[in-house]
Ligand SMILES: Nc1ncnc2c1ncn2[C@@H]1O[C@H](COP(=O)(O)OP(=O)(O)OP(=O)(O)O)[C@@H](O)[C@H]1O
């Protein structure tokens with residue numbers, strides 16, 4: 001074995017945004033051919049640190065030094081860091097849906113001579129790269145036709161094509177299911193044996209434990225410590241992140257379950273464009289007052305489509321079935337009707353479907369319930385401010401002011417804004433679609449606490465989640481979906497990962 | 510220290526368009542040896558630009574929702590033509606005719622809004638078609654000729670002034686009174702706003718700066734009305750314009766409808782999942798644009814005292830330019846009514862100043878093009894810096 005040599009050193013990095021000191025004297029040392037994890041709460045400054053490293057925030061906009069292979073680096077843009085082999089895959093994927101896999105891999109780095117693209121070379125090189133990352137797809141397939149898991153692999157293939165020495169992955173598995181995550185992590189470990197160094201940011205501590213050689217903890221913009229391989233345990237990481245140990249991942253709760261108040265009967269939904277394709281097939285479900293009900297299922301099993309179609313036919317117009325609340329049949333043909341009937345849906349994709357990024361926090365929180373802070377259609381600004389402040393405190397949204405633009409918040413804090421918006425609509429039934437995606441352990445606990453609180457007020461909660469431990473830990477009853485159908489219904493007492501997995505992969509149709 | 514500079518920067522950004530307007534006005538005031546700000550010329554400036562400003566107010570809503578409307582010039586011409594048929598050929602009561610014309614504008618807006626909001630055809634295409642369609646129909650209605658003259662009472666919209674009940678001889682007393690009243694109301698609103706902000710511990714500017722602002726508001730408004738009062742007083746059109754600006758600013762800033770318009774432009778999908786009826790909002794914005802385009806056409810016809818086939822030519826471009834100079838984003842979600850009006854005034858002052866200087870239309874157009882580019886570039890570079 002080669003002796004350990006440092007490939008990257010970041011020294012006393014400080015980065016300020018107006019009103020926020022995102023990084024305060026952060027130090028980071030990464031050893032060659034290791035997988036180095038960075039952990040920290042939402043808004044701790046992880047993404048910012050990586051953006052400094054990769055030249056997204058150019059030299060001069062931060063203080064401190066970056067040494068890559070003992071060479072002082074002053075990147076003016078991403079191109080310069082890429083030339084040295086530092087490649088970042090951002091929290092949000094940056095692929096172009098309408099272009100093919102091969103075109104995306106070589107985007108900005110086209111295989112061309114004198115400006116004319118050599119397609120044969122493009123395709124054959126892309127094919128090699130796809131084999132390397134273990135993706136069995138034709139290079140000509142369009143990005144929009146493959147799932148997020150495969151897209152993530154394309155991102156890595158793209159990085160490899162740039163001769164990457166140091167690969168940075170910002171929450172690469174946040175949107176992936178367990179299988180895809182596992183694939184990706186195995187690939188990273190495989191690449192490590194070939195000498196590639198990577199930095200990975202993730203809130204999934206079990207994954208970190210599995211792959212990381214060392215973990216650097218960042219808290220409130222400061223580097224707290226670096227944990228060596230032998231000492232990496234989930235508890236140890238949590239301890240560093242939040243400054244205390246978290247004995248329980250799921251808050252205590254005394255379920256107080258009343259009678260059934262919400263029922264969905266014979267629910268069918270078809271694809272909005274290919275109208276013969278049935279996405280949800282004859283689903284029946286019910287929710288009791290004060291009950292937390294989970295929906296487990298693989299990606300593509302129709303969970304999100306089910307939820308969105310109930311929420312005002314937001315998924316395609318061809319939807320049939322009946323919904324009853326307190327025995328009365330509901331008209332849920334539009335979102336505003338659904339909101340009026342006391343239903344709220346927190347989308348899994350907060351950027352696309354949940355937030356108006358250019359608007360500030362208070363405008364986002366009030367958007368779905370403007371009539372609550374208005375009289376005769378005129379908005380009461382002071383009331384809006386007070387409400388937003390109330391949720392900022394209650395949800396612990398880390399930001400100097402509710403006038404902050406939502407696009408400037410860290411991912412986890414954005415999620416809390418979306419949750420605030422829907423809590424403010426005071427629903428009777430809250431549908432949560434992957435509510436803890438990209439959220440740190442502490443904030444997860446907070447969100448679980450809020451769910452419990454709502455349930456204890458007699459509201460119904462329907463949670464869609466790909467994280468089985470979360471579903472098992474939180475729910476009183478779990479429906480399992482597979483290929484658009486409900487294949488199983490499991491009480492809390494009987495819920496184990498094995499049972500759920502069995503139903504998840506079982507198709508009756 | 511840090512907070513002062515950041516506050517200054519923030520204020521500077523918000524008022525950069527005002528500063529640009531002031532600078533351009535001063536520049537032409539000097540270049541024209543003081544002709545620009547003579548009472549007669551200010552009155553002219555208002556009369557000449559009113560129809561563009563009204564279009565800009567409608568256009569800023571369209572652009573905030575992320576669309577564009579290329580048809581407004583043609584729609585203005587078409588409605589002007591119809592008004593001539595009604596009032597001149599059929600001798601209809603001008604008031605009734607005006608109502609009908611505004612309704613026609615609403616119908617046209619509904620027609621275009623239907624294709625855009627409910628069928629999903631891009632606004633660029635629908636309104637490009639509308640631009641050709643209504644220009645063509647204008648020619649059909651007018652049979653290629655101008656129709657004139659309008660009844661006296663209708664011309665008053667554009668050429669009339671507020672009567673002076675106080676019988677001032679050299680000076681229009683009612684105008685002075687209105688000026689004082691308006692400036693006091695504005696100052697009252699400023700103080701109320703600041704007190705509100707203080708109550709919620711917002712960052713506010715220093716007291717000195719605030720008082721300076723109040724004095725400036727008082728001085729500017731009253732100087733303006735005083736200068737107009739020494740000529741013929743406040744033009745009717747200024748009153749209409751003022752009412753429109755106040756009403757639309759209020760709607761966009763303070764009401765649910767306004768919030769929904771911004772939400773649709775900011776993120777259509779998120780807005781729709783928050784219960785905003787995005788199609789209705791888009792449709793409504795185009796209906797509104799149709800009505801304002803009709804109003805603009807009427808005012809233009811009244812001013813020319815004729816309906817002509819070439820009326821409203823290139824109005825759409827002036828209105829769109831005004832909106833972008835006023836800080837709206839081409840991607841939607843951003844823009845203000847006041848900004849659009851200031852943008853319109855920038856264009857108006859330049860047109861007027863260059864005409865006084867005797868610059869030909871050719872150079873005027875070229876210079877306006879450069880100013881549009883410079884203004885937007887300045888805004889974008891400014892945003893990137895912060
Ligand atoms: N462009 C910006 N303008 C202002 N503040 C910003 C900007 N980008 C980030 N911040 C702030 O800097 C802090 C760190 O953000 P960062 O995105 O690095 O957090 P993170 O550790 O990646 O969190 P998460 O786990 O939620 O992704 C946050 O408080 C955030 O609000």
Ligand SMILES: [Mg+2]
Nearest residue numbers: 046047091411
């Ligand atoms: Mg992040």
